[in-house]
Amino acid sequence: MNNLLISYRNVSIRQYNSLVFEGLDFSLEKGQNWALVGKSGSGKSTFLDFIMGKASMARGEAHFPYFDRHIQEHHQDDPLFNRYKLMTQVSARHEFRNLSNTSDFYYQQRFNSCDSEDADTVATYLSTIKVVNASGAWTIQRVTERLSLTHLLDKELIKLSNGETKRLMLGAALMKNPLLLLLDNPLNGLDVAARQDFSALISEISGSGISIIMATPSTEIPDAITHVAVLENGKMISQCPANEFKPDSFYTGEQKQTNTEELKQLLSVTPSVVYDTIIGMENVSIKYGEKQILDQVNWQVREGERWALTGHNGAGKSTLLSLINGDNPQAFANKITLFDQRKGSGESIWEIKKKIGYVSPEFFQYFPMESTCLQVIESGFDDTLGLFRVSVKSRAETSLRWMKLLHISEFASELIRNVPVSIQRICMLARAMVKNPSLLILDEPCLGLDFERQEQFKNLIDEICGMSDLTLIYVSHYQHEMPASIKFTLKLEQGRVV
Incomplete structure (x- = not known):
């Protein structure tokens, strides 16, 4: 119990006024790293959103003993500090905004020189990250070097490629030195070299004391993952240690025919x-x-x-x-x-x-x-x-x-x-x-x-x-x-x- 980060019992999850999970049981202990796998639309992203507080619990029990104890020990005088400050999430879409913070970027902005200047550079963006644990292992120097961001520091956010944006979002999340890191298909958009290095990076993140839950294809599970959960139609149909997981066991190989x-x-x-x-x-x-x-x-x-x-x-x-x-x-x-x-x-x-x-x-x-x-x-x-x-x-x-x-x-x-x-x-x-x-x-x-x-x-x-x-x-x-x-x-x- 001393290392229990999260515990959900018989939980139902509601998002956008629809019930998307029912009867969910899941627990995460400090030192564990979980991969969420399943077919497209099985609920992986929704579950990550729920952990991050972006989807509501309709019924069931949720306990966060490790988070609660950490808050009592380190942030007991701050009434606004909550468990979500100790988590970070890297989603499929970024939330960058322009310099005046009045609007989001628009699609053609990256190609128009005048408009693209209304965007932070990578260096400026990283300097604004609010660090939860200042003594954590992931400093701005380590992040920029390890995620190959150094040569991008003077580049405007809007001009980054999809893969470069992915690396920056992960770097910004690491700089907060959270207790829990949530990743939604983090390999999407990364080139061959970055993908090959990703398993080693996840091991380094885990070694620094950060627990990880990531949605990922069943064929791309990093070595540091300790457990695998299979999702299907809003249900968690199986959980097992990573070394017991069979990647293709839940794929039928059947394809819908084209008319x-x-x-x-x-x-x-x-x-x-x-x-x-x-x-x-x-x-x-x-x-x-x-x-x-x-x-x-x-x-x-x-x-x-x-x-x-x-x-x-x-x-x-x-x-x-x-x-x-x-x-x-x-x-x-x-x-x-x-x-x-x-x-x-x-x-x-x-x-x-x-x-x-x-x-x-x-x-x-x-x-x-x-x-x-x-x-x-x-x-x-x-x-x-x-x-x-x-x-x-x-x-x-x-x-x-x-x-x-x-x-x-x-x-x-x-x-x-x-x-x-x-x-x-x-x-x-x-x-x-x-x-x-x-x-x-x-x-x-x-x-x-x-x-x-x-x-x-x-x-x-x-x-x-x-x-x-x-x-x-x-x-x-x-x-x-x-x-x-x-x-x-x-x-x-x-x-x-x-």
């Missing part, structure tokens, strides 16, 4: 236009201040080609894609051809966006969460972040057909913020596909999807490529996520093609 005839009809809703050159880049260079982001990039993509775009975190992949999707104003200062037309020769950004379907972690990060899933998908017809006009019946019907094809139609009327992350990701794919684009850009589209959803997703992309002349650009740090239809690769390193 091929319906897919053909959806792909023919909008007549396709034939192009020769989808993307043409000649010695493209992008620079922010003294920082060279892209350096003399040459790239030709013909209609119907399927490309993998690879490279380490911060290699320049997102910036390269922003030039194509019309989000980066520096595109006009470079020789770029899109859909057989030279950039800057009279076309509008919206004319370009009509021909492109786009999914990315940054897009997911900044998408408004107050729309229904159906509205999110319908907004793809207008290329807007949310539906800002009255719904059009024919477009809504087409959007719902895509939802049925992807087996998510039961979420049509749900607010996207209330559905599992995996459903949010699939909605973003449907939003990209709903207008039958000539070019589909998928930047790490499988983040947050379990193995079965990933396989289903890959098969769908391959079926679409087999039925159409769709041009594809696919970004992933995982080779097994790449669809079989990909035949070409462009690799970036420090902004250069290698």
Whole structure:
């Protein structure tokens, strides 16, 4: 009992006015590290939110003896200090705000030099972290060195890549030196080198006296994890020591089949236009201040080609894609051809966006969460972040057909913020596909999807490529996520093609 951090008995959890867990029993002792595994939508993120106080307990018993004793011993004179001050959570979405603290960042802000200056640098952000335990092992120096943040200290938060943002969020959490660290799929977005180092990092965190609970794929459980809990449909169906856990024991391998005839009809809703050159880049260079982001990039993509775009975190992949999707104003200062037309020769950004379907972690990060899933998908017809006009019946019907094809139609009327992350990701794919684009850009589209959803997703992309002349650009740090239809690769390193 002296080392018991948390104890839940017969607990029911309520989030967004819905009961998402019932009859939950779970306990955590000091020195234990738990992995939460399960299919997409099984409740892993909700359980982490509950521990952090972001979801309420409808019934049951909860005890926090170790936390309570720590507060009595160290913070007994501070009436505002509570157990949640001794926990930190790294979630799927960051909560960075601009310098004036009046609004959140917006999607294109990172590519506009004036607006991006309304953002803290990494160094400034880390200096504002409120440290709970000043004598803890994770100092700002150790964090910046261990998580490879030193070279990013002068970089604005808005300009960080998805993987760089993940490292910063983890570093900020560690600087607080909490008793308990909650991680929601921390490997998402990290490049190969960072993922390979992650298990050692978790061991160091545990060795410093911090207990860990992390949601993670069953195949990516760090060595320092001592126990594994399997979640399914809002229930914790099993708990065991990590050395007894069988990673694939709860996966059936079954996949929901795609309605091929319906897919053909959806792909023919909008007549396709034939192009020769989808993307043409000649010695493209992008620079922010003294920082060279892209350096003399040459790239030709013909209609119907399927490309993998690879490279380490911060290699320049997102910036390269922003030039194509019309989000980066520096595109006009470079020789770029899109859909057989030279950039800057009279076309509008919206004319370009009509021909492109786009999914990315940054897009997911900044998408408004107050729309229904159906509205999110319908907004793809207008290329807007949310539906800002009255719904059009024919477009809504087409959007719902895509939802049925992807087996998510039961979420049509749900607010996207209330559905599992995996459903949010699939909605973003449907939003990209709903207008039958000539070019589909998928930047790490499988983040947050379990193995079965990933396989289903890959098969769908391959079926679409087999039925159409769709041009594809696919970004992933995982080779097994790449669809079989990909035949070409462009690799970036420090902004250069290698």
